[in-house]
Amino acid sequence: MVSHIAKAKAAEELKCLLVCNSVEDTAKRIDKLLMVLILRKRIDKLLMVLILRNLHPDYEHVRDQILSSEQIPSMNSLVTRLLRVPTITKGDGIAVENSAMVASRGRGRSGHGTRGMSRDGIGGC
Numbered sequence: 133m134v135s136h137i138a139k140a141k142a143a144e145e146l147k148c149l150l151v152c153n154s155v156e157d158t159a160k161r162i163d164k165l166l167m168v169l170i171l172r173k174r175i176d177k178l179l180m181v182l183i184l185r186n187l188h189p190d191y192e193h194v195r196d197q198i199l200s201s202e203q204i205p206s207m208n209s210l211v212t213r214l215l216r217v218p219t220i221t222k223g224d225g226i227a228v229e230n231s232a233m234v235a236s237r238g239r240g241r242s243g244h245g246t247r248g249m250s251r252d253g254i255g256g257c
Contacts, residue, residue: 142165145164145165146165176206176207177204179207180204180205180207183207183211183214184199184210187214190219191214191217194213194214194217198210198213
């Protein structure tokens with residue numbers, strides 16, 4: 133929601149740039165837009181540092197991967213990457229991984245396809 137509001141404000145600023153009367157006014161608006169962009173990048177980096185610094189020890193491998201990469205990702209990329217990490221919950225002495233595996237319906241154990249077979253195993257089309 134906040135990003136949509138920010139995009140709308142940026143669009144309004146660009147619209148004002150096109151309708152400005154004086155060169156000085158245009159220059160002031162461009163400077164203002166550049167400052168906003170610079171501040172957004174700095175805030176993005178600050179939030180990323182805070183998140184990486186306070187990560188739970190279970191996510192140390194993610195932090196190491198991010199910090200060892202050539203390019204530090206954006207905040208959105210970091211959050212997306214963290215959300216994709218499977219979590220392991222320990223309940224009743226059994227570790228349960230919160231992820232799923234999906235497989236298409238295949239040949240099964242017998243090695244023969246089931247296409248054209250009825251439920252009782254007799255072929256029919």
